[in-house]
Amino acid sequence: xxxxxxxxxxxxxxxxxxxxxxxxxxxxxxxxxxxxxxxxxxxxxxxxxxxxxxxxxxxxxxxxxxxxxxxxxxxxxxxxxxxxxxxxxxxxxxxxxxxxxxxxxxxxxxxxxxxxxxxxxxxxxxxxxxx
Amino acid sequence: xxxxxxxxxxxxxxxxxxxxxxxxxxxxxxxxxxxxxxxxxxxxxxxxxxxxxxxxxxxxxxxxxxxxxxxxxxxxxxxxxxxxxxxxxxxxxxxxxxxxxxxxxxxxxxxxxxxxxxxxxxxx
Numbered sequence: 001x002x003x004x005x006x007x008x009x010x011x012x013x014x015x016x017x018x019x020x021x022x023x024x025x026x027x028x029x030x031x032x033x034x035x036x037x038x039x040x041x042x043x044x045x046x047x048x049x050x051x052x053x054x055x056x057x058x059x060x061x062x063x064x065x066x067x068x069x070x071x072x073x074x075x076x077x078x079x080x081x082x083x084x085x086x087x088x089x090x091x092x093x094x095x096x097x098x099x100x101x102x103x104x105x106x107x108x109x110x111x112x113x114x115x116x117x118x119x120x121x122x123x124x125x126x127x128x129x130x131x
Numbered sequence: 132x133x134x135x136x137x138x139x140x141x142x143x144x145x146x147x148x149x150x151x152x153x154x155x156x157x158x159x160x161x162x163x164x165x166x167x168x169x170x171x172x173x174x175x176x177x178x179x180x181x182x183x184x185x186x187x188x189x190x191x192x193x194x195x196x197x198x199x200x201x202x203x204x205x206x207x208x209x210x211x212x213x214x215x216x217x218x219x220x221x222x223x224x225x226x227x228x229x230x231x232x233x234x235x236x237x238x239x240x241x242x243x244x245x246x247x248x249x250x251x252x253x254x255x
Contacts (some may be wrong), residue, residue, distance in 0.1 A: 001243045003193045006184065024241055031238035032235035035229040040202035042151060042224075049144045055200045093221075098179055100222035101229050103173040108242030112170035115220075116162040117251065121235035 003062040007091035014102070022106040026098065033036040036097060043093050047085035052076070058086055132207070140200035140214040145220045148173050152224035159228035170226065178218045185218075 004127060018026050028030040050056045052073045060067030065080025100118050108114050120128065135143065155161045163170055186208030188194055197210055204212040232238065237252030239245035 003188060005210075007188065010184070019209070026240065029240055030240065031229065031236070031240050034236075034238075035225070035232045038232070039225055042148070046144055046148055049147070053140060053200070054197050055141050055144070056194055058194045058198055059192050062188075062191070076137050092184075096177070096221055097219070097225045099180070100173060100177050100225045102171065103176055104226050104229070105240050105242045107169045107172050108166075108244065111243065112172060113166035114155050114242065114244050116165050117233075117248050117249075118161050118163075118230040119237075119248065119251050120255040121159045121234055122157075 003058070004064055004089045007034065007088040007095075010090050010095040014098045018098055018102040022102050024102045024105040024109070026102050026105060030057070032098075032101060036094070039097055040090070040093070043090070044083040044085075047089050047093075048076075048083040050085070051081075052084035053087075063088055136158055138201050138202055141196070141211070142202060142216065143211070148220050148224050152227045155227045155231040159231040161227050161234055162229050163227050170223070173222060173226065174219055177222050178215065181218050182206075182208070182210060185214050209234065214220040 015027055020023050051058075051068070053069065053072065057068035058065075063080055064073070068074050074084055077085055080087055156164055189209050196213070201211045201213045206212060206215060229240065233240065233248050235252070237249040239249070
């Protein structure tokens with residue numbers, strides 16, 4: 001299978017794991033999608049570093065775009081790439097992030113390290129929590 | 132780059148990810164590392180499908196690494212150590228982000244602490 005094919009399978013697979021295996025239903029939650037929006041912004045930057053500097057390179061037969069060039073960076077946009085990285089990386093990243101967060105919620109629901117809960121941010125009072 | 136050995140390039144990107152996310156633990160009090168057993172369980176599970184995927188992709192030649200820009204230590208399956216670190220750092224950064232969003236907004240995620248989190252947001 002190509003990277004494109006595996007990536008296109010990995011996303012629905014992890015959605016099924018979230019919905020029906022771990023039953024965390026994160027894809028139905030605003031907290032997940034807002035977090036993902038923040039994460040994907042930084043993913044584009046870090047992926048751009050990995051691929052723009054040629055740290056990771058790709059076979060043109062495995063991705064929608066063409067192979068990473070022998071020298072110099074690949075296309076920044078276009079030719080199946082977004083910020084130097086193959087668009088497949090966005091699917092890979094989504095699967096990794098969703099599985100990570102789904103497991104985190106799953107183990108919390110089991111009662112493993114459910115506390116201390118998040119917050120409050122340092123700019124908010126924490127003295128009133130015992131009112 | 133920055134006078135550092137080129138072999139630290141991949142690891143340097145991971146440091147960038149950590150610098151960009153670890154401050155949330157302090158400033159937004161995400162308490163992710165205060166819940167270490169839960170974090171370690173996530174990491175112990177999440178790496179496997181992606182290490183397998185990585186090993187297959189490396190074997191098939193879907194992707195490869197500039198040997199001058201990675202640490203040069205390899206796991207079974209010809210997986211660079213840098214990749215394992217990636218599969219640890221990205222989940223940590225993702226969880227920090229989710230808990231940061233919860234810290235500020237109090238939106239539910241279904242982990243059994245939603246009411247407590249919302250109460251805390253409403254109180255402060």
